[in-house]
Amino acid sequence: MTADPALSVIRRGIILTVLALIGVAVVMVMALQFTPVEANQGLAQKIFYVHVPTAAVALWIAVPATGIASILYLWLHDPRLDRFAAASAEVAVVFCLVVLTTGPIWGKPIWGTWWTWDGRLTLTLFLFFLLLGYHALRGSVRDPLERGRFSAVLGIMGMALVPFIHLSVYLWRGLHPQPVVLKPSAPSLPWEMLRTLLAGFGVFILLYVGFVTLRYGLQLAQDRKEEADAA
Amino acid sequence: MPPDNGQYLFAAYIVAGVIYLGYAVRLMLRARR
Numbered sequence: 001m002t003a004d005p006a007l008s009v010i011r012r013g014i015i016l017t018v019l020a021l022i023g024v025a026v027v028m029v030m031a032l033q034f035t036p037v038e039a040n041q042g043l044a045q046k047i048f049y050v051h052v053p054t055a056a057v058a059l060w061i062a063v064p065a066t067g068i069a070s071i072l073y074l075w076l077h078d079p080r081l082d083r084f085a086a087a088s089a090e091v092a093v094v095f096c097l098v099v100l101t102t103g104p105i106w107g108k109p110i111w112g113t114w115w116t117w118d119g120r121l122t123l124t125l126f127l128f129f130l131l132l133g134y135h136a137l138r139g140s141v142r143d144p145l146e147r148g149r150f151s152a153v154l155g156i157m158g159m160a161l162v163p164f165i166h167l168s169v170y171l172w173r174g175l176h177p178q179p180v181v182l183k184p185s186a187p188s189l190p191w192e193m194l195r196t197l198l199a200g201f202g203v204f205i206l207l208y209v210g211f212v213t214l215r216y217g218l219q220l221a222q223d224r225k226e227e228a229d230a231a
Numbered sequence: 232m233p234p235d236n237g238q239y240l241f242a243a244y245i246v247a248g249v250i251y252l253g254y255a256v257r258l259m260l261r262a263r264r
Contacts, residue, residue, distance in 0.1 A: 010262045017255050024251060028244055041235035047243040054247070093255045098262045105243040109236040207251065214258045 004183025020210045023203035024050075027035035027196065035196045046107040051099060053200035055124075057208050058095035059162050062088050063127065065212075067159025070152035082148035083223070085155050087215035089134050091208055096128040107178075111175050118174030123165045130158050 031049040038045035069085035072078070079193065103121065104114040115121065134154045141147040164171075169178045 014259060014262065017258070021251065021255060024248070028248075032240075036235050039233055042235065044234075044239045046240050050244060050247045074249040094250060098250050101246050102243040103249070105239050105246065109234065109239045211258070213256065214262065218258065218261050 004221075005158050006217050006224055009217030011217075013210055013212075014132065016206060016210030017214055018210075020203060020207035022213075023199075023206060027200045027203050030121060032198060034192075036190070036192055038193075041110055042108045042199040044106055047102055049196050049200045051102040051106060052197065054102070055099045056094050057204045058092050058099060059165055061205065061208055062092035062095055062212075063131075063158050063162055066092060066102060067193060070155030073148055073152050077145075077148075079144070079148070079223070080145075082152070083216055083219045084212070085152065087212045089131055089151075089155060089158070090215055091211040093128065093131045093135065094211070095204075095208070096124065096131060098166060099124060102126055105174045107175070116175050119168035119172035120165060120174060120176040123161060123168055127158060127161050127165065130154065130161070134158065155195040170177050 025051060030048045035046065037043060066085045066088040069081045069088065071079035073085060078118050103124075107116070108114050134151055137154060138147055138151050141150060166179075168174075181217070
């Protein structure tokens with residue numbers, strides 16, 4: 001008797017997710033207890049250790065992974081690629097939601113406003129809506145081949161937005177600061193801060209992997225059930 | 232002297248925690264079904 005592959009993927013996803021959530025708690029404690037308070041911004045600056053890694057994983061991993069899987073799906077028509085793209089896009093929505101909520105909470109004490117129509121903020125909000133549209137589209141198309149094809153186009157469009165979001169702080173002068181780590185020159189952060197930020201990158205990458213694995217496993221289980229029902 | 236704005240930090244961490252934890256619980260409940 002062979003084990004159900006969907007079940008083993010789900011189990012792996014649960015383990016990774018639980019480990020990553022513990023890691024997120026550890027990073028928050030590191031930021032609170034073992035990272036210095038920034039002199040000008042005060043404690044609010046420590047939102048950075050959640051906001052920046054979350055944004056980096058959303059924009060540099062989740063959305064591009066969706067886009068690349070979508071391109072490959074249009075080429076190879078492998079349902080695994082469509083399943084992965086959908087899982088990654090759903091996790092990207094969650095990460096974007098965290099970016100779009102922690103950002104304004106940080107902005108209020110530092111900029112004096114919750115929101116401004118700055119290029120970086122506006123394009124990130126646009127990406128969030130595009131990802132919501134991606135899922136609305138998937139929910140409204142019943143044929144799996146059409147669903148995969150249509151949503152792949154949106155997935156690629158989401159990926160095409162990423163360079164504009166990254167460059168927006170250079171192209172349009174706004175309130176959002178320029179990168180302090182993801183830039184051509186060396187990171188402009190003291191080691192005590194950089195250490196917590198790097199731990200944050202590791203933990204949020206693990207959280208993305210855990211969520212995607214779990215979401216992929218759930219979709220695999222559902223697809224197999226539908227196939228069995230149809231047979 | 233840094234400004235006193237710790238309430239924003241805690242609000243942001245709670246919001247992020249609730250979103251991540253909420254999504255994880257949602258997926259795990261789906262896995263149980």
